Amino acid sequence: MPTTDVPARRLTTKGEATRAHIVRTAAELIYVKGVQNTSNEDVRKAAGVSGSQLSHYFPDKRSMVRAVIAYRADALSGLHREAPLGELDRVAALHTWAESYLNRADVLAGGCAFGSLVAEVMKSDLELHDDIAEGFERWREMFRRGLTAMRDSGVLRRDADPDRLAHVFMAAYQGGMLLAQGARDEAPLRDALNGALDYLETFRPRRGRAVTAPSSDR
Amino acid sequence: MPTTDVPARRLTTKGEATRAHIVRTAAELIYVKGVQNTSNEDVRKAAGVSGSQLSHYFPDKRSMVRAVIAYRADALSGLHREAPLGELDRVAALHTWAESYLNRADVLAGGCAFGSLVAEVMKSDLELHDDIAEGFERWREMFRRGLTAMRDSGVLRRDADPDRLAHVFMAAYQGGMLLAQGARDEAPLRDALNGALDYLETFRPRRGRAVTAPSSDR
DNA sequence: AAGTAACTGGGCTTGTCAACCCATAAACTT
């Protein structure tokens, strides 16, 4: 069986659209009810497609979950984000980024769309681990790039470590999301994100010292 | 049926021991395989008890999961901890606390025993939410108490907010655990915890200023 | 000695759900 091994099955524009529609629907359902509580039949009904369409684009459930993981990772990394905060290369952009997650009802109910998904799935299906690791890695790269740019432009001191700081922000977000979801209160998320932002401030160049850039950042 | 409504079914010492044994076994299995992937039969076999024993102590699966949640929350809050770090009322104690989670293989595989459990269960079973919230609250109280003690003893400045800082530490831990589990690398956890500890240092009283206590803390 | 709790080891029903197969038809590409 050579066809099953080759995933390079080309899809037409229409097929791509249907597939994307199924993924979006599945992602929404899974975000609300969890993976284990979302059957293929649920997705099929919500998406308004036939059963054979599901098995056409996703031969088994794992492949669908994989697609949802990739979809959520894209969203986290800002790939198909509507808001214009593409690059986190200024401190103000990180503030905007953090604030974009506050005052949102869905956060209290479902936590992080990516984090809650992978947390549920990580133990039950080891074969999804690579997809999960890659999703985190892509997300981390977004922070790393922005923080490196801040350091190189003189907004942050030379001793600011983009790798360490990226982990600080990622953990503050994911942990804050989990705590907010668990307590049904956004205070943990707010405090964690503000803590990370305050911590970042400690890496600002000290005033009076000569710095390369005049730092017009907020 | 009056008996089912009254949960005050007294257990003998032996019964308590068996129940605890089942809970510990279930907690271990669930930590490795997740809730959905751990059947009652699995627990039964691993614990070496009969099927009726399970239904005797836990009429349904939810009650068993509830017991495991409480068990893991106890562990997180240091209730049945072997190591002597009962009170986190010194900065050094927080360092010890953080280090106790590093260099551990189980963390890379399973993440936080409490966090990964509640993350999996939170969406599938809404009735467990109160148990989860209470577990987080007990854990938070541990940090709050220690940080308040630090502030009151002059180890931290007056403007150090124990509530905010508690959330910072909790989020750093939970987020770091999730990231470490996802990346199979403890670096995210280490960076997140060290970030929180560094951030705490910024709340030390500045040298040269008069402080109430001489601050013999590390 | 009575009563109750702790325990064994089955079996049975019911439901859910993933995976699979079928016949058929419209739409698009070349």
Place this chain on the structure above:
DNA sequence: AAGTTTATGGGTTGACAAGCCCAGTTACTT
């Protein structure tokens, strides 16, 4: 016109697991 992709709508199978019932035995307590 031929071939492929996209689609419909059902049916079936097999596995697994939760909840439940039953017929007993052992051990502790009072």
